[in-house]
Amino acid sequence: MSYIAGVDIGGTNTKIGIVDEEGEILVKKSIKTLSLEGAEKTMTRIWETIRELLSSLNIDEKDLKGVGMGIPGPVMNKKVVGFFANFPWERNLNVSQMFEIISGKTTRLDNDVNVIALGEAKFGAGKGAGSSVTIALGTGIGGGIYVDGNLISGFTGAGGEIGHMKLVQNGKLCGCGQRGCFEAYASATGIEREAVSRLLVNKTNLLYEKINGDISRLEAKDVFDAAKEGDAFSLEIVDYEAEYLAMGIGNILNIINPEKVILGGGVALAGDILLDRVKDKLPKYALAVTLNNFNIVLGTLGNDAGIKGAAALID
Incomplete structure (x- = not known):
């Protein structure tokens, strides 16, 4: 079985969960975003938390299919964030590439409300x-x-x-x-x-x-x-x-x-x-x-x- 990490990045807190093939959250955790520390440090902390959650479930990292992220800002091609609504991070930042370098995992992202819409459409009211x-x-x-x-x-x-x-x-x-x-x-x-x-x-x-x-x-x-x-x-x-x-x-x-x-x-x-x-x-x-x-x-x-x-x- 393969698993996916879902990451919901907010201005203050970031919610992270390990999701199975049926869309069920097996475990989740909220951490402080701490955006003032910079994008790379925030992404590194997110990856460390994902690894921690995988370990708590006794899931091997090789069974993690990829990482999806909701970001407060417009996202192009599921990779590049035009600007961040609440963070002092650079414009047109390729967050997908940054996280793939940190984690070695396929990473895709979209605007945070779009991601909520996708969740409701696939697994919720829609x-x-x-x-x-x-x-x-x-x-x-x-x-x-x-x-x-x-x-x-x-x-x-x-x-x-x-x-x-x-x-x-x-x-x-x-x-x-x-x-x-x-x-x-x-x-x-x-x-x-x-x-x-x-x-x-x-x-x-x-x-x-x-x-x-x-x-x-x-x-x-x-x-x-x-x-x-x-x-x-x-x-x-x-x-x-x-x-x-x-x-x-x-x-x-x-x-x-x-x-x-x-x-x-x-x-x-x-x-x-x-x-x-x-x-x-x-x-x-x-x-x-x-x-x-x-x-x-x-x-x-x-x-x-x-x-x-x-x-x-x-x-």
């Missing part, structure tokens, strides 16, 4: 579907597009950056520096910004009570919690969020026509109070034919999606 788009709804919005067994990474590795499609001409400022992005409206940050603007003029509501009048501590979760308790003020904000989420997903359906959209990230944890509203609004934005036998579902792999998806990069 299993069995020919096409799916995974949307990570957190501080920002990331995306991964899976069609006919392949990730759509694009010419320069920026494929799947759905958070930066434009929903409003010259709209709200996004963290990317442009205006009107999907992310500026439907992310946790977008929800919080909208809630704060409304709380400044209306403090007679359950949401204001929940945060004890301290608007600076507001989080998206507070909005959903208050809405679930029937707070009309918060329900209006959820409806606002659902409108933009439906608009963004509708655009995706009209362009990609996937079988499934898989929602992950902190905002998705709102559950049915958000999901039901999005489904109700979708027909306003998606062509009717794209909704035939289409499903929006929640991701099922959680923190394991990155490890499993990274491992799936190795054929």
